[in-house]
Amino acid sequence: MTVGWLPWVVAAWLFGIGLYGIVTSRHYVHLIGCLAVVQSATYVLLLSIGYRHGAGPPFFHPKPPGTPAVDAVVQVLVLTDIVVGATVTALLLALVQQLQRRRGVVDPQQAAPLR
């Protein structure tokens, strides 16, 4: 049987380790990868909230409507978030690449603030 508190602990752990990677990062692209880990922590949390033991997915093709199903609202939130999060990651990568072209800097701890 599934442990009752494991998803919340794993979501908190992923958030913490991703944040630690961001704080101690020495390369901007590595920082963006750690941001993806933090995003995945929120996906795990949301989908674990909606889960119900013994229920099926929210589709009623072979099964008649009325069979128990997991929560469909959190699936909608996570679904659009995954696709849109990928494009925002692409925007961040474009910013990092232009920063390296113009200033030659890839280390967040050596980047001077813009003046």
Next chain:
Amino acid sequence: MLIDVLLLMLAVTGTGVALSRQPVRQVIALGANGLVLTLLFMALQAPDVAFAQIVVGTAAVPMLFLAVLASMKMDRRPEGRRE
């Protein structure tokens, strides 16, 4: 039981992504993390979400990372390399 195993594997791959300091190695870790996330979403009875995650997490985002890393290594200016 399956969900427990997948959650523990996800914690391991997530730690692997955050602690891989070299970006090229981190891209492989990101692909593995995306795959474990897909399996976890399937176990949590969310096939739509797993659909989107497997394409985005294993194909699209690692490819974008590799393209940016490759273009950062090339120096396209004619006056030479800049540190």
Next chain:
Amino acid sequence: MSPRVRVALFGAAALAVLPALFHVLPHLPRFGDHPSPYGDAVTASAPVARQTQNIVTALNFDYRGFDTLGEEFILLCAVTGVTVLLRGARGEETSARPGQVDGRPVLPPSESVTLISRVLGVMVLVFGLSTSLHATSTPGGGFQGGVVIASGFLLVLLGEGYRGWRGVIRSEFMDGLEAFGAMLFAVCGFAGLCVGMPFMTNVLPLGTAGSVWAGGLMLVINAGVTCAVGGGFAVLFLEFLEETRVDPGAEG
């Protein structure tokens, strides 16, 4: 701020938050027992009220269609930002020569990779189209179909090489496709206003559950989202891969 101070600050913040976490964790509902009244209400009413078998699609494009419109425009803005950043710095023309890194060999394309990519690329594109069209009857929908089509474009890149790929996937067409998808979504919202009902009401006939044409306005919105997501990811791939070519203004 030196690295040690930064890590020390992170440790201090974690120590401040952790007691709260340990206090809250035993009081959270057990995994699998959380009541979800909104989800249950929608799951009970959607098969009859919207004639769909896929509750996630009904929520995405009908019950919570306004949120999806906002997400769609986030996608449009992010892709526009990437285009402005990369194409603005580089110029509009495309380059003929791949870039090289000193000391790395340039490998010729492999024949087995070309064969597999050519066979699978077309299959994946058709599969993506089918996933997106069957939004209301099987697991699938606009977002999933759009990203599967984008991965099909990547297989076409592996199969044809860069120049062949750019000849097939035209940049102007993908720009227009993405903008068309976003505009279609916004216009569908106004269709309800034209007949005196609230924004984004489902005004088309709903059909019967189980058929491909069920769902009314959801199918039009679904087509718009497929175009926007597929076109958006194609534009991203085009812009990022063009950055790995040699600058055409640098020679001669």
